[in-house]
Amino acid sequence: MDTTLTMPEPKQVARGATMIELRGILKVYRAGDVPVVALDHIDLDIARGEMLSIIGASGSGKSTLMNILGCLDKPTRGTYTLEGRNVNALSDRQLARLRGRRIGFVFQSFNLLSRMTALEQVELPLIYLGVRNRRRLAMRALASVGLADRWHHKPTQLSGGQQQRVAIARALVTNPAIIMADEPTGALDTKTTKAVMETLVRLNAERGITVILVTHELDVAAYTRRVITLRDGNIISDAAPGRTNVVAFPSAETRREPAPEAAGADA
């Protein structure tokens, strides 16, 4: 089936019911006196159990989109409906609870707390949720990423790949509906990248967790069926890489060139 550069495929066939619904999402930053449009009226639907990549050059708005999807940021305009709830209307406490319960984050720089052991890191989200049996649940999450024997190690005593697996365990422990992974392999070598990506794919396949991946690496995006390409705050393609790789993905030169008016908005 053909897709064109100008006309992205309308909507992917959802594997489940619609989970995330973005309508007319506009995000404007103020860089000094100059307003910078980071997201320009984005419409996007994501179904339960999907695994997708958001790709784009630096400054394309992909991190902003991820922050809004992860309820860390609010759009300037537009509506975000997550599992039927209007996120814009939620209070700080409700948002915190939503992040804690439904969303797990995995970051490029792991974002572990340096003073805590692996087990304590994984327990932390459970503390904020007020869950009992924390130790047992945290150990189970560590075991699921193959680090059960490293539970007492601090981040400095773990390799990069192990640290990222601790971060994945921390994201998993609350049994979230969505995992947001922001450049999860950006700080890892090829071999570890493969292990981490396989872990994410397995979580998606076995547990049906929706995985949203933000990356600028094509081979990482290739692990997902659906790839959304952003440029200058617009979705310029929404397709599966196997079919749309060439047309949907901007050329290398285009990718390297940050959009001047959006520079700094998406660092």
Place this chain on the structure above:
Amino acid sequence: MIFLDTLRMALGEFTTNKLRTALTMLGIVIGVCAVIALMAAGQGASAGVTAQVRGLGSNLLFITPASTSNASSGGVRDIRRLTLTTADEAAINDPSQAPYVQAAVAQFGGDTGSTTGNTLTEQFIGNGQNTTASLAATEPAYQQIRNVTMAAGNFISQDDMTRKTLSAVIGAQVAQDLYGTPAQAVGQQISMSFGPRFTLNLTVIGVMQRSGGPNDTTVIMPLTAFEARVPFGRSPTGQHNVQAIIVKVKNGYNLNTAKAQLTTLLDQTHTTQDFQISSQNDLLATSQKVARTLTILLGAIAGISLVVGGIGIMNIMLVSVTERTREIGIRKAIGASRDNILLQFVCEAVIVTLAGGIVGVVLGVGAAILANGQTFGTGTTVTTQVSSTSVVAAFAVSVIIGLFFGIYPAWRASHLDPIEALRTE
């Protein structure tokens, strides 16, 4: 979030920053310690003054120059301000004019029950030693009025008064400091100077029994001899001025009635009311007021150090929030609400002040107990009295300070934008 987990996290924070935590805590420790120790010193002084006034004797009225005319501040050195004379004393001692008076005695220096009067506290030299004592020039009736018992020798007699002998009756502490035992003191010479030009040389004729009151450090001499030798003791009108008249009212007679009647009596010879009459209770009230003011003053000074300690806490907390911006961002991303972050930082501040408060209470009480009974080379014994109120108050204030100075940094932490926070390196 469970409160205990927040406490546990806060404690974990301190173990990683031991030195910083200890230094921050030190500010509070010093503050609380100072509040408790200084309040104890103030309260000890207050209790001491009260005991002293109670020890003056019973049924006493003290007549002194009116304090409204600032009469007593110049003391014995300014005769223009001395408004009482030996004629007043004679009138009071006359049973036909004041039948309710058992005895009255005129006095220069010494303890006149006044908080501002000159007690003529000077250096006394005898037997090659010296000591600090208060000179009291008075009359034989002093012994009866102030319940003085003798350890050795005799009190001044009417004969001493008539002959204006340069004799001295000394307090137990004076005898001990200069001569060793009371018996050794009798017959010895004792001298004192008012400035460089005037010296009194007295012969010890008696030593008073130790009473624990002001008499222990008093040297008593005949009023007549004092007036004859000390040039400023005579008024321009030729009458002998006195610094105070102490009246013992007959047993069972109402002190307030006696006070009113004495006022009427003295008004006959005084054109203006240039004197005041105070009872022991008045003195007690005045001295307690002074002591209370002292206590509050000391407490306030110490309180300032507590506030400074609090500002130290705030400073460190702000630094800590800045340092831990990324941590705050991570915690928010994994589900911490503003309230959780606020609670965490407030907990940290309160734990530091609470621990500082506990250490401060222990050190403060310890310092007060150690200082109790010491003289610190000043000749005055320091008494301290730790009150449970000051302990509880200092403790509570330290916690409140933790809350007060911890809330702003915690608020800043809780309102950090999670995206900005995560972006910080």
